[in-house]
Amino acid sequence: MLASWYDRQGTAADVLRVGELPDPHPGPGEVRVRVTVSGVNPGDTKKRRGWLGSSMPYPRVVPHSDAAGVIDAVGDGIDAHRVGERVWVYGAQSYRPFGTAAQYTVVPDQQAVRLPDHLTDELGASLGIPGITAHRAVFADGPVDGRIVLVHGVLGGVGSLAAQLARWGGATVIGTVRRGDDLAHVDATAVSHTVGLDSADPVAAIRSYAPGGVHRVVEVSLSANADLDNAVTALDAVIAAYGTHADRTELPFWPLLFNNVTLRLLGSDDFPAVAKRQAAHDLTAAAAVGALTVDVADRYPLEDIAKAHERVDAGGRGRVVVTVPG
Numbered sequence: 016m017l018a019s020w021y022d023r024q025g026t027a028a029d030v031l032r033v034g035e036l037p038d039p040h041p042g043p044g045e046v047r048v049r050v051t052v053s054g055v056n057p058g059d060t061k062k063r064r065g066w067l068g069s070s071m072p073y074p075r076v077v078p079h080s081d082a083a084g085v086i087d088a089v090g091d092g093i094d095a096h097r098v099g100e101r102v103w104v105y106g107a108q109s110y111r112p113f114g115t116a117a118q119y120t121v122v123p124d125q126q127a128v129r130l131p132d133h134l135t136d137e138l139g140a141s142l143g144i145p146g147i148t149a150h151r152a153v154f155a156d157g158p159v160d161g162r163i164v165l166v167h168g169v170l171g172g173v174g175s176l177a178a179q180l181a182r183w184g185g186a187t188v189i190g191t192v193r194r195g196d197d198l199a200h201v202d203a204t205a206v207s208h209t210v211g212l213d214s215a216d217p218v219a220a221i222r223s224y225a226p227g228g229v230h231r232v233v234e235v236s237l238s239a240n241a242d243l244d245n246a247v248t249a250l251d252a253v254i255a256a257y258g259t260h261a262d263r264t265e266l267p268f269w270p271l272l273f274n275n276v277t278l279r280l281l282g283s284d285d286f287p288a289v290a291k292r293q294a295a296h297d298l299t300a301a302a303a304v305g306a307l308t309v310d311v312a313d314r315y316p317l318e319d320i321a322k323a324h325e326r327v328d329a330g331g332r333g334r335v336v337v338t339v340p341g
Contacts, residue, residue, distance in 0.1 A: 016035065016036055016037070016038045016039075016117055016118040016119050017033070017034070017035060017117065017118050017317065017339075017340065018033070018034070018035070018036040018077055018116060018117030018118065018317075019031055019032065019033045019077065019078065019116040019117065019317060019320045020032055020036065020075050020076060020077045020078075020116075021063055021075075021076055021078070022071075022074060022075045022076075023071065024063060024064055024065035024069075024070075024071060025063075025064065025065075026064065027060070027063065027064075027320075027321040027322075027324035027325050027328070028321045028325070030063065031063070031078075031320055031321045031324065033317060033318050033320065036077070036117065038119055039113060039119055039120070039121045040088070040090075040121070041088055041089055041090035041093075041121050042090045042091075042121070043090050043091040043092050044090060044091075044092050044093065044123055044124055045089075045090040045093070045121050045122060045123055045124060046086045046088070046089050046090070046093055046097060046102075046121070046122065046123075046124050046127050047086065047087055047088040047089070047119055047120070047121050048082065048084040048085065048086055048087070048102060048104055048115075048119065048120050048121075048122065048127055049084045049085045049086075049087045049118065049119060050082045050083075050084040050104075050115050050117060050118060050119065050120055050339045051082075051083055051084045051085070051136045051338070051339055051341075052082060052083045052084070052136040052137055052139070052140040052336050052337070052338055052339065053079045053081070053082045053114075053115040053116050053117075053140060053317075053336065053337040053338075053339060054079065054080075054081035054082060054115070054140040054141050054143060054144075054334065054335075054336055054337075055079060055323050055324065055326075055327050055334075055335045055336065055337060056079075056080065056081065056143075056144045056145065056172070056327070057172075057327055057328075058080070058144060058283075059078045059079050059080065059108070059114075059324070059327075060324045060327050060328050062076070062078070062108075063076075063078060063324065064328075067262075072110075072112070073112035075112060076108070076112055076113075076114070077108070077112065077113040077114045077115075077116055077117050077120075078108060078114050078116050078320075079107065079108060079114040079115040079116045079337070080104075080105060080106055080107050080108045080109055080114055080115065080143055080144055081103075081104060081105055081107070081115060081140050081141065081142070081143030081144055082103070082104040082107065082115035082120060082139075082140050082143075083101070083102070083103045083104065083130060083135075083136035083137070083138075083139030083140040084101075084102065084104070084120075084136070084339075085099065085100065085101055085102070086098055086099065086100045086102055086127060087099075087119075089124075093124050097124075097127075100127075100129055101129070101130040101132065101136075101139075102127040102128055102129055102130050102139070103127075103128050103130045103138075103139030103140065103142055103143070103299075104120065104122055104126060104127050104128075104140075104143065105126055105128070105142070105143035105144070105146075105147060105291070105295060106122065106126050106143065106284075106291070107120045107122050107126070109284045110284065115140075116317065116320060116337060116339075117339070118339055118340070125292060125295075128295045128296075128299055129299070130299070131299070131302070131303045133303075134302055134303065137309070137311045137314075137334075137336055138302060138307075138308070138309050140336055141172075141309040141311065141334045141336065142176075142298050142299075142302070142307075142309075144283055145172035145173045145176055146176050146294065146298045146307075147283055147286065147291055147294040147295070147298070148173050148257050148281055148283045149173045149174075149176035149177035149180055149233070150176075150177075150180055150293075150294035150297055150298060151255070151281055151283075151286055151290055151294060152173070152177050152231075152233040152255035152257060152279075152281055153177050153180050153181045153184065153186075153231065153233065153255075154180070154184065154293075154294075154297075155253075155255065155279060155281075155290070156231070156253045156255075156277065156279065158184060158185070159181055159184045159185060159186040159230070159231060160184060160185030160186065161185060161186070162185075162186045162187070162230040162231060163186065163187050163188075163189065163224075163225045163228075163229045163230050163231075163249075164177075164178075164181040164186040164187070164188050164189070164229065164230065164231040164232075164233065165188075165189045165190075165191070165221065165225075165229040165231070165232045165233070165244075165247065166178045166181065166188060166189070166190045166191070166206070166232075166233040167190075167191045167212075167232070167233065167234055167235045167236065167240055168191070168192070168193075168235035168236070169188075169190030169191060169192060169201055169206055169209070170192055170197060170200055170201065170332055171235060171332075172334060173233075173235065173257060174190070174233065174235060175202065175205075175309075175310070176298075176307065176309070177233040178190055178202070178205045178206050178233075179202070179205045179301070179306060179307050179308070180297070180298075180301060180306075180307070181205075181231075181233075182204075182205040182206075182306070183301045183306040183307070186231075187207050187208075187224075188205060188206045188207055188208075189206070189207065189208045189209070189210065189221055189224050189225065189229065190205075190206040190208070190209050190210070191209070191210045191211070191212050191217070191221075192209065192210075192211055192212065193211075193212050193213065194211060194212075194213050195211030195213055195214060196211075197211070198211055200332070202308075207224075208224040210224075212240075212243075217243060218243055218246045218247055221243075221247045222246075222247060225247065225249075227249055228247060228248050228249025228250070228252060229247055229248055229249060229252060230248075230249055230252050230253070231252065231253050231255065232244050232247075232248060232252065232253070232254040232255065233255055233257075234254055234255060234256035234257070234258070235256075235257065235258045236258055236259055236260050237254070237256040237258070237259040237264050237266075238259045238260045238261035238264040238265070239259075239260055241264065241265065241266050241267060242267055245267045245270050245271055245274070245276070248271075248274060248276055249274075250274055250275055251274075251275050251276075251277075252274070252276050252277070253276070253277045253278075253279055254276060254277070254278050254279065255279040255281060256278065256279070256280055256281065257280075257281040257283070266278075309334055310332065310333045310334060311333060311334045311335075311336055312331065312332060312333020312334060312335065313326050313333065313335045313336075314335075314336055314337075314338055315335070315336075315337050315338070316337070316338055316340070317337055317338065317339050317340065319337075320337055323335050323336075323337050
């Protein structure tokens with residue numbers, strides 16, 4: 016099969032290779048997916064470059080955890096009727112060496128989720144890591160119907176899906192962006208109120224939409240927003256953080272304690288299996304009724320995977336995907 020891999024860490028152009036590898040075969044409880052679109056996430060590029068001192072977990076890594084495609088083979092114990100089913104894939108390279116940047120990937124059966132026929136492969140390949148992270152940030156502490164959810168970084172991969180999921184779940188969503196110039200890009204169908212964090216008084220702006228405080232915070236940068244979050248949360252609120260900019264993040268401990276705020280930290284590779292399965296179910300259900308959309312900003316053929324990684328490392332709005340030839 017045609018695939019991309021790296022056998023040492025470093026910059027994308029230096030270490031990513033594209034060529035032929037042996038076709039994988041599904042073992043018991045597994046399915047093989049013929050990949051059409053592979054999603055690229057910041058976590059994929061961080062693993063490749065050895066972020067935070069991480070080392071090579073395997074001698075060779077085929078990157079990427081997310082994808083869409085068609086099941087073309089099944090292992091023992093799996094219903095043969097799954098062959099030919101369109102699916103989206105999550106967690107392919109989570110504690111496994113061979114991800115989705117290849118013509119074929121093999122995953123446990125439950126990690127290949129049926130993709131309704133009217134949904135695109137690009138959407139399916141964009142749901143995994145950001146969608147499951149967003150789902151846990153919004154729903155890990157119970158339903159949000161009738162609640163106010165504050166989503167920071169609402170234009171980002173996780174933030175945009177979190178806002179849409181919260182709205183799908185019945186919440187009123189307040190979304191923030193770093194620069195007021197970006198407010199026009201926010202999806203008004205999911206986000207009821209928007210605030211630029213560079214405004215004169217973002218706390219007052221958020222409080223004007225939530226006088227009693229917000230009930231959930233989906234946090235992309237805990238170190239930058241800890242004081243703001245403390246100032247806008249309601250009693251017994253939850254701050255669900257999946258990112259920070261300072262490794263040793265300072266918190267206004269006593270004010271958060273007196274407000275009985277729960278701080279939930281989210282590492283997507285290690286969510287409970289039952290939570291991942293529920294997230295996959297809900298993401299598919301929400302997408303099927305048009306409640307989830309994804310902005311795919313850039314598409315690269317597999318042969319240009321290094322450029323795709325460089326684009327993700329550089330930042331910018333919208334998802335990045337790699338198309339895999341037939």
